[in-house]
Amino acid sequence: MHRRPVLLALCAVTAAPWRAVAQDGPIRLRDLYNHDLSFSDLALAHEGKRLSIAGFMAPPLKADSQFYVLTKMPMAVCPFCEPGQAWPDDILAVYERRIVTVFPFNVPIVTRGILELGDHVDPDLGFYSRVRIVEAVTDRA
Amino acid sequence: MQKFLLSTAAVLGLTSFAAAQDLAQAENAWFKAGQATIAARLAVQPNTNKARNVILFTADGNGVGTNYAIRLFEGQKLGGLGDDHVQPQEAFPYAALVKTYSTNGQTPDSAPTAAAMNSGVKTKNDLINMPDSVAVGDCAAGLATSMTLFSDIATQLGKSVGVVSTARITHATPAAVYARTVNRDWEDNSSIPEGCAQKDIAAQLFDAMKAGTIDLALGGGRQHFLPETVTDSEGKPGKRTDGRNITEEVKALGGQYVENDVDFMALTLGNNAPILGLFEPSHMKYEQDRSGEPSLAQMTEAAIKSLQSNDNGFYLMVEAGRVDHANHAGNLHRTLVDGVAFNDAIRKALELTSAEDTLIIVTADHEHAISFNGYCGRGSAITGLCMEINEAGVEHTGTPETAADGKPYTVAGYLNGAGSVLVEQADGSFSGTRPADLTNEIAMDPDYLQQALIPMTSETHSGEDVMVFAQGPWAHLFGGTIEQNVIFHVMNYAVNAQ
Numbered sequence: 193m194h195r196r197p198v199l200l201a202l203c204a205v206t207a208a209p210w211r212a213v214a215q216d217g218p219i220r221l222r223d224l225y226n227h228d229l230s231f232s233d234l235a236l237a238h239e240g241k242r243l244s245i246a247g248f249m250a251p252p253l254k255a256d257s258q259f260y261v262l263t264k265m266p267m268a269v270c271p272f273c274e275p276g277q278a279w280p281d282d283i284l285a286v287y288e289r290r291i292v293t294v295f296p297f298n299v300p301i302v303t304r305g306i307l308e309l310g311d312h313v314d315p316d317l318g319f320y321s322r323v324r325i326v327e328a329v330t331d332r333a
Numbered sequence: 334m335q336k337f338l339l340s341t342a343a344v345l346g347l348t349s350f351a352a353a354q355d356l357a358q359a360e361n362a363w364f365k366a367g368q369a370t371i372a373a374r375l376a377v378q379p380n381t382n383k384a385r386n387v388i389l390f391t392a393d394g395n396g397v398g399t400n401y402a403i404r405l406f407e408g409q410k411l412g413g414l415g416d417d418h419v420q421p422q423e424a425f426p427y428a429a430l431v432k433t434y435s436t437n438g439q440t441p442d443s444a445p446t447a448a449a450m451n452s453g454v455k456t457k458n459d460l461i462n463m464p465d466s467v468a469v470g471d472c473a474a475g476l477a478t479s480m481t482l483f484s485d486i487a488t489q490l491g492k493s494v495g496v497v498s499t500a501r502i503t504h505a506t507p508a509a510v511y512a513r514t515v516n517r518d519w520e521d522n523s524s525i526p527e528g529c530a531q532k533d534i535a536a537q538l539f540d541a542m543k544a545g546t547i548d549l550a551l552g553g554g555r556q557h558f559l560p561e562t563v564t565d566s567e568g569k570p571g572k573r574t575d576g577r578n579i580t581e582e583v584k585a586l587g588g589q590y591v592e593n594d595v596d597f598m599a600l601t602l603g604n605n606a607p608i609l610g611l612f613e614p615s616h617m618k619y620e621q622d623r624s625g626e627p628s629l630a631q632m633t634e635a636a637i638k639s640l641q642s643n644d645n646g647f648y649l650m651v652e653a654g655r656v657d658h659a660n661h662a663g664n665l666h667r668t669l670v671d672g673v674a675f676n677d678a679i680r681k682a683l684e685l686t687s688a689e690d691t692l693i694i695v696t697a698d699h700e701h702a703i704s705f706n707g708y709c710g711r712g713s714a715i716t717g718l719c720m721e722i723n724e725a726g727v728e729h730t731g732t733p734e735t736a737a738d739g740k741p742y743t744v745a746g747y748l749n750g751a752g753s754v755l756v757e758q759a760d761g762s763f764s765g766t767r768p769a770d771l772t773n774e775i776a777m778d779p780d781y782l783q784q785a786l787i788p789m790t791s792e793t794h795s796g797e798d799v800m801v802f803a804q805g806p807w808a809h810l811f812g813g814t815i816e817q818n819v820i821f822h823v824m825n826y827a828v829n830a831q
């Protein structure tokens with residue numbers, strides 16, 4: 193099919209090596225999950241322990257709440273493609289110590305708190321989560 | 334260059350090829366490649382067979398710019414510099430530039446664009462297979478009109494019809510194969526206003542399967558087929574408020590219904606019973622994140638193998654639906670990984686069909702607000718930083734270009750969207766500066782959002798042109814710059830040609 197001869201490239205592009213999880217900095221939200229959305233070894237090792245996680249704040253579901261959802265990428269909303277938008281599977285429910293300070297959806301933030309794993313339905317919002325950070329404090333990254 | 338046809342054109346081609354030997358640059362590899370292209374063009378003969386099969390490939394939001402980015406990404410993934418890579422559709426003999434505007438939108442959405450391809454007429458944004466005399470949401474006006482779709486024409490010719498998408502199967506592009514609606518968002522009955530008798534899109538898919546105008550549908554969107562009282566295999570409830578479980582209704586028709594990759598692999602293909610695969614409550618996963626679901630290429634393969642059992646042929650529409658969504662997110666990496674999955678699906682179709690009897694069309698519905706910086710040296714990663722041109726060689730120097738602010742920038746960016754450098758401040762105003770510490774590694778991270786200018790929660794479509802590439806019967810009817818609805822007319826001509 194390919195009629196046009198491919199010109200010889202002098203050198204191959206070298207891909208950036210995968211960055212390992214930093215030892216002291218916050219981990220990334222995606223580090224909590226394996227590709228099949230099961231919990232990663234890192235998540236299992238930190239269950240019940242204090243952890244810092246980097247991500248983005250989805251626009252809060254309710255004002256003056258202690259709850260928000262952390263996403264790995266800014267939660268873009270497409271008016272044409274997402275009526276009744278579904279949450280991505282790889283999110284983190286965050287329960288703050290105090291009322292949430294709202295940050296714009298595309299500002300990188302870090303939340304620090306205790307990691308909880310396992311199914312949970314929020315009694316007020318009915319929000320279902322598989323993984324949570326509780327007693328959290330959140331700030332700009 | 335394998336065979337020279339003894340036509341006048343080919344002889345002229347040989348003559349000019351011989352004359353070129355006298356030029357000083359005649360032995361240059363580029364010169365020879367250019368000559369080879371001319372010889373190949375001269376050898377192209379129009380195929381005037383009647384098309385038995387038609388496959389319409391659409392990557393949603395894959396305009397000229399996004400297609401360019403996928404070309405470089407796939408080429409670089411294969412170890413090259415990217416620019417010279419040839420995507421499968423780019424080796425097709427015929428192509429045209431396509432104008433995608435809708436009748437009321439300089440910038441279209443996917444409803445009127447898909448309708449143009451399936452009905453032969455342009456219409457308004459948000460309308461699917463409705464004339465533009467109908468106002469969006471005007472239920473009564475919609476019910477008073479009718480349109481014959483290409484799927485109806487194919488069915489009348491005795492062909493089978495399939496629709497495959499990584500988006501919800503009720504989403505605009507796949508819906509346009511089988512549905513007519515005054516609002517693209519009416520995907521299940523819960524969004525239809527009180528007193529409106531128009532059927533929702535999921536219900537229309539069932540009707541089409543029952544009538545035999547759709548034989549196979551694979552994609553996402555399970556929530557629109559299940560009642561709110563029923564949860565699916567992932568524990569997610571349906572959205573229907575009329576109590577209908579359309580997945581059960583399809584099974585009651587004698588059809589097969591699957592929800593995951595394992596059951597998908599076990600489908601019985603080609604037994605002429607309807608096949609419905611709904612692999613997610615909403616859209617299927619991005620290829621980057623895919624798990625538990627078939628790939629677009631696997632769905633394409635299953636569709637072709639199933640539909641091929643009909644000796645009268647088939648019409649298949651295949652959509653890479655999430656190239657669009659990742660562009661909306663401003664996340665170029667996922668856009669391009671889904672673009673490569675689209676290419677894999679096209680390669681699979683080329684492998685399973687013959688250009689003698691199968692018209693394959695590859696296009697997009699619209700472009701996005703994606704744009705490209707300069708002056709980048711060759712081999713600059715398409716998702717990474719724009720690197721300096723190497724004056725002494727071919728590949729870039731490895732040093733990032735910097736802007737007037739002294740900071741590096743990526744090859745690609747978006748004119749608007751979530752990656753905006755203007756960020757909302759505590760007082761509600763927007764301001765910001767570009768980050769100083771951007772590295773190639775950060776930019777190439779799968780979750781990175783390319784920098785954008787205008788702040789928006791979702792990056793927008795644009796009205797810029799898209800390409801159409803074609804091979805097979807009557808593919809030569811594509812050429813020049815065309816209106817998008819012409820795509821229907823080529824398909825219609827090809828299946829009816831005498």
Ligand SMILES: [Zn+2]
Pocket residue numbers: 270272273394443657658661794
């Ligand atoms: Zn879109």
